[in-house]
Amino acid sequence: xxxxxxxxxxxxxxxxxxxxxxxxxxxxxxxxxxxxxxxxxxxxxxxxxxxxxxxxxxxxxxxxxxxxxxxxxxxxxxxxxxxxxxxxxxxxxxxxxxxxxxxxxxxxxxxxxxxxxxxxxxxxxxxxxxxxxxxxxxxxxxxxxxxxxxxxxxxxxxxxxxxxxxxxxxxxxxxxxxxxxxxxxxxxxxxxxxxxxxxxxxxxxxxxxxxxxxxxxxxxxxxxxxxxxxxxxxxxxxxxxxxxxxxxxxxxxxxxxxxxxxxxxxxxxxxxxxxxxxxxxxxxxxxxxxxxxxxxxxxxxxxxxxxxxxxxxxxxxxxxxxxxxxxxxxxxxxxxxxxxxxxxxxxxxxxxxxxxxxxxxxxxxxxxxxxxxxxxxx
Amino acid sequence: xxxxxxxxxxxxxxxxxxxxxxxxxxxxxxxxxxxxxxxxxxxxxxxxxxxxxxxxxxxxxxxxxxxxxxxxxxxxxxx
Numbered sequence: 001x002x003x004x005x006x007x008x009x010x011x012x013x014x015x016x017x018x019x020x021x022x023x024x025x026x027x028x029x030x031x032x033x034x035x036x037x038x039x040x041x042x043x044x045x046x047x048x049x050x051x052x053x054x055x056x057x058x059x060x061x062x063x064x065x066x067x068x069x070x071x072x073x074x075x076x077x078x079x080x081x082x083x084x085x086x087x088x089x090x091x092x093x094x095x096x097x098x099x100x101x102x103x104x105x106x107x108x109x110x111x112x113x114x115x116x117x118x119x120x121x122x123x124x125x126x127x128x129x130x131x132x133x134x135x136x137x138x139x140x141x142x143x144x145x146x147x148x149x150x151x152x153x154x155x156x157x158x159x160x161x162x163x164x165x166x167x168x169x170x171x172x173x174x175x176x177x178x179x180x181x182x183x184x185x186x187x188x189x190x191x192x193x194x195x196x197x198x199x200x201x202x203x204x205x206x207x208x209x210x211x212x213x214x215x216x217x218x219x220x221x222x223x224x225x226x227x228x229x230x231x232x233x234x235x236x237x238x239x240x241x242x243x244x245x246x247x248x249x250x251x252x253x254x255x256x257x258x259x260x261x262x263x264x265x266x267x268x269x270x271x272x273x274x275x276x277x278x279x280x281x282x283x284x285x286x287x288x289x290x291x292x293x294x295x296x297x298x299x300x301x302x303x304x305x306x307x308x309x310x311x312x313x314x315x316x317x318x319x320x321x322x323x324x325x326x327x328x329x330x331x332x333x334x335x336x337x338x339x340x341x342x343x344x345x346x347x348x349x350x351x352x353x354x355x356x357x358x359x360x361x362x363x364x365x366x367x368x369x370x371x372x373x374x375x376x377x378x
Numbered sequence: 379x380x381x382x383x384x385x386x387x388x389x390x391x392x393x394x395x396x397x398x399x400x401x402x403x404x405x406x407x408x409x410x411x412x413x414x415x416x417x418x419x420x421x422x423x424x425x426x427x428x429x430x431x432x433x434x435x436x437x438x439x440x441x442x443x444x445x446x447x448x449x450x451x452x453x454x455x456x457x
Contacts, residue, residue, distance in 0.1 A: 151399055187395050188429040194422075214433045216402055230402040231434050289393040 010035030013283035013297035014104030020305035038075035142238030147184035150245025164333030188213035263287035
């Protein structure tokens with residue numbers, strides 16, 4: 001009898017786990033991936049959609065085309081997991097029993113948690129990115145404020161990258177001299193990582209992007225057009241772009257598998273649930289205090305898949321565990337970018353911004369579909 | 379005179395920038411002059427607490443370390 005491996009979520013992490021477990025176990029496991037929409041979305045592209053550098057359609061592919069033929073795809077919402085019964089309940093009432101379960105449901109954005117955030121824009125969802133681009137196309141002059149309304153959020157460099165891409169966009173339209181860009185940071189520097197902040201802060205200054213530190217967005221007054229911080233400061237805006245608060249998905253919360261924000265507690269090396277030995281979580285879904293990003297989901301997925309395959313085959317647990325590896329690109333505008341690499345034991349390093357990192361990111365964005373979901377990159 | 383702590387935060391195991399953000403949130407609930415103490419394990423929290431105190435005007439009245447745990451006491455500024 002083959003083992004039942006069920007994966008919730010068809011993003012980067014879930015798709016890689018599904019393909020790798022199927023590949024590594026062959027007919028000894030039956031792999032099922034459950035996804036609410038059946039559409040795989042390349043989320044790093046939202047940033048580019050928001051400034052008109054990418055077409056929305058280019059970021060979507062049917063999940064069925066990214067999965068191996070021997071992975072069963074169920075396009076339906078998972079409502080609840082019963083860890084005692086080892087069962088997932090789907091919206092239709094259908095049940096899936098599992099021997100191994102992977103939670104790869106990711107995060108959801110909650111702009112509604114920010115009081116007054118009614119006329120606020122964001123680039124954290126496809127609809128948000130499209131709406132923001134439309135607003136930018138009609139923008140002629142005034143102050144654009146970019147802030148963070150909750151931590152953790154996906155892709156920590158994104159607000160800084162967006163500020164640079166926005167600067168490029170406004171310059172290309174010839175209206176940069178009648179606009180101001182203000183970047184609000186939760187800390188007293190541009191970015192959590194000190195080394196990267198030192199690299200990007202002079203470039204922000206050079207481009208005339210004003211950085212305000214220790215401004216954790218608490219509320220918005222859409223009538224007065226002001227945004228107020230936890231620290232008690234208030235700032236005016238003509239167009240406000242916020243990173244929305246994030247939390248885990250409803251299925252995690254309704255199954256009580258996560259913490260108070262719906263993040264699943266796992267061992268930071270094995271990615272196994274701290275309470276249930278047959279449940280793993282990867283990517284944004286976990287409570288590990290590390291970047292919520294595609295690269296983390298990718299690296300974690302390869303580890304979780306190898307552990308599950310070993311258990312299915314009755315082999316000892318693989319020696320390779322997740323070491324906290326993170327790799328991010330950071331666009332610095334004007335056709336240049338840098339990278340940020342670190343893990344649990346090695347502090348972050350970033351090379352000087354160069355054209356080759358921008359092209360590497362652009363190339364990755366294009367080749368993603370053919371390499372990442374299949375687990376072809378290490 | 380004994381020191382009364384109004385709020386104690388356990389921020390151990392959290393990494394940058396969570397300790398400072400949880401602290402900023404908790405400080406909002408304090409009345410002027412009240413004290414908040416926080417325990418953290420992220421070494422980056424030491425410069426972050428110093429900088430946050432300086433920027434926001436809420437004095438950092440204590441910053442000590444004992445066995446890998448950092449202890450901070452912040453005082454809510456007078457209005």
